[in-house]
Amino acid sequence: MSVNIKEWPGTALGSKDLEEGRVLTVRHRVRAEYAWDAGVAIGRYLRELKAGRLIARRCRGCDRILLPPRMFCEECFRPTDEWVYVQDTGTVNTFSVCYVRWDVARLTEPQLPAVIHVDGASPGMGIMHLLGEVRPEDVRIGMRVKAVWKQVEEREGAITDIRYWKPIAEEVG
Amino acid sequence: MAKVAVVGAGMTRFVRRAQETGRELAWQAARMALDSAGLTLKDVDAVVIGSAPDAFDGVHMKGEYLSDGSGAWHKPCIRCFVGGATGVFAPIQGWYHIASGQFDTVLVVCEEKMSSTYPHPQGAFITIFDHTTERALGPNLLWIFALEMNRYMTVHGITKEEIALVAVKNKKNALDHPCSQLQEEVTVEDVLNSELLAWPVNRLDVSPASDGAAAVVMCAEHVAKRVSERPVWVEGVGWHLDTAYWTNRDLYYPRYVEYAARMAYEMAGIREPRKEIHIVEPYDPFDYKELHHLEGLLLCKRGEAARLTADGVTQRDGDLPVCPSGGLLGVGNPIAAAGLMKVCELFWQLRGEAGKRQVPGTPRRGLAQAWGDLMQVGTVIILGV
Numbered sequence A: 001m002s003v004n005i006k007e008w009p010g011t012a013l014g015s016k017d018l019e020e021g022r023v024l025t026v027r028h029r030v031r032a033e034y035a036w037d038a039g040v041a042i043g044r045y046l047r048e049l050k051a052g053r054l055i056a057r058r059c060r061g062c063d064r065i066l067l068p069p070r071m072f073c074e075e076c077f078r079p080t081d082e083w084v085y086v087q088d089t090g091t092v093n094t095f096s097v098c099y100v101r102w103d104v105a106r107l108t109e110p111q112l113p114a115v116i117h118v119d120g121a122s123p124g125m126g127i128m129h130l131l132g133e134v135r136p137e138d139v140r141i142g143m144r145v146k147a148v149w150k151q152v153e154e155r156e157g158a159i160t161d162i163r164y165w166k167p168i169a170e171e172v173g
Numbered sequence B: 001m002a003k004v005a006v007v008g009a010g011m012t013r014f015v016r017r018a019q020e021t022g023r024e025l026a027w028q029a030a031r032m033a034l035d036s037a038g039l040t041l042k043d044v045d046a047v048v049i050g051s052a053p054d055a056f057d058g059v060h061m062k063g064e065y066l067s068d069g070s071g072a073w074h075k076p077c078i079r080c081f082v083g084g085a086t087g088v089f090a091p092i093q094g095w096y097h098i099a100s101g102q103f104d105t106v107l108v109v110c111e112e113k114m115s116s117t118y119p120h121p122q123g124a125f126i127t128i129f130d131h132t133t134e135r136a137l138g139p140n141l142l143w144i145f146a147l148e149m150n151r152y153m154t155v156h157g158i159t160k161e162e163i164a165l166v167a168v169k170n171k172k173n174a175l176d177h178p179c180s181q182l183q184e185e186v187t188v189e190d191v192l193n194s195e196l197l198a199w200p201v202n203r204l205d206v207s208p209a210s211d212g213a214a215a216v217v218m219c220a221e222h223v224a225k226r227v228s229e230r231p232v233w234v235e236g237v238g239w240h241l242d243t244a245y246w247t248n249r250d251l252y253y254p255r256y257v258e259y260a261a262r263m264a265y266e267m268a269g270i271r272e273p274r275k276e277i278h279i280v281e282p283y284d285p286f287d288y289k290e291l292h293h294l295e296g297l298l299l300c301k302r303g304e305a306a307r308l309t310a311d312g313v314t315q316r317d318g319d320l321p322v323c324p325s326g327g328l329l330g331v332g333n334p335i336a337a338a339g340l341m342k343v344c345e346l347f348w349q350l351r352g353e354a355g356k357r358q359v360p361g362t363p364r365r366g367l368a369q370a371w372g373d374l375m376q377v378g379t380v381i382i383l384g385v
Ligand SMILES: [Zn+2]
Pocket: A059, A060, A061, A062, A063, A064, A073, A074, A075, A076, A077
């Protein structure tokens, strides 16, 4: 009974309690390494990235061009049918200006993550990537962007073979 | 289906770092829930444990780890996990354990201890992103919230000021919660001037990382009538999963919350949720999420939740009190425990036992909702007296 409870359990610690050894802790760093198989669909996706192209899969069941590509359509629950190249241009669906790294370290130069709807894929088929060559205050939802690729010899078959996406100059207004 | 009641609730204080281990926290909440129901562990037929990512605790098979503190030894036990939605899914699982006729009394315990990860629990979240197509970009959890918040704001033309009102309200409500981690009143200006983490998200738009536990005792009707003078009945439950290709759907609207809510409303026989729900505890890890979820719960039209908030409708003494507990933004966010805290709040509110937090006007029906995984699981429970 909430109103009748006078003492609520749970003892709050401050950072000093740990630093000064008033409570004891045990520390451990997990060392776990993995080699993830890229799989059939994403394996091809990565090989095409290395070649400087974006590839998707078409499902004839729902007539969608799926990006990222998959070998089965999760809606129709049937195999997808064919590989389709899509463009390396697109539209910013949403974005952020992020001053925090994944480990919560602070950044002075913000990262610009975005969801980009890629031209040639079905409407709404976006991927997560980064924006670049643009001032954070100039980024807009609906902005047209184009992939900036690494040099051929630098590419390794990874999503980072695209450095970032930059505004398409002639369309900035 | 057998009718199911909640007959007891308990929770620990939510704190940034608790001296107690996860299993000690679980025990404290579980014991309080049993005591409040006037029951002992001998009366419990089965146990449901809810806990979110193992990575926070650094303990593999956290259900097993928490099992003694949850009273699960020598009993049928299951640990459920649907990310942030776990805290409302655990009592749903308790419900179907009993509604199926298999068990009469179930103890539901949710725990999270986020302080164990160094340097910050957010570091553990990188593993939720796709290992091949996303993780190489160095994403963090703030990205996904900021991307969603920006999309939501832009589609509806909602401002950060309007959204900050949610943080102001919930942190104020939490001042009256004896377990709350944050005991600080803030203004809209405070929220807007707090550190910019990932535009449009500032520090005070976000709930804190927390340690804590919560528990409820659930019974079949014949037991509830024997052990409780004021059982609180489970009137509806719903849950739903949307695509995990989160960049392939429009983030501005949580369809999966709507589908979970529709399932719960149908079971509860609710046709006009705005009139028939008297208290709402939607999941509010970020302030905009409360608005997003109110819309998904069909408690207002899309894009209108900000206006309800500005008009005071969602205040504790408003026409539709939202997060009278103080929510995750105020009480704290030990993931699974935070969701179950909302169910505890409904239990206390509907029995008129919420003290300074009591919603006026003898509310008879409340809804709690949580949300999780890769932003695509909705869980909903409706309780009534
Ligand atoms: Zn299809």
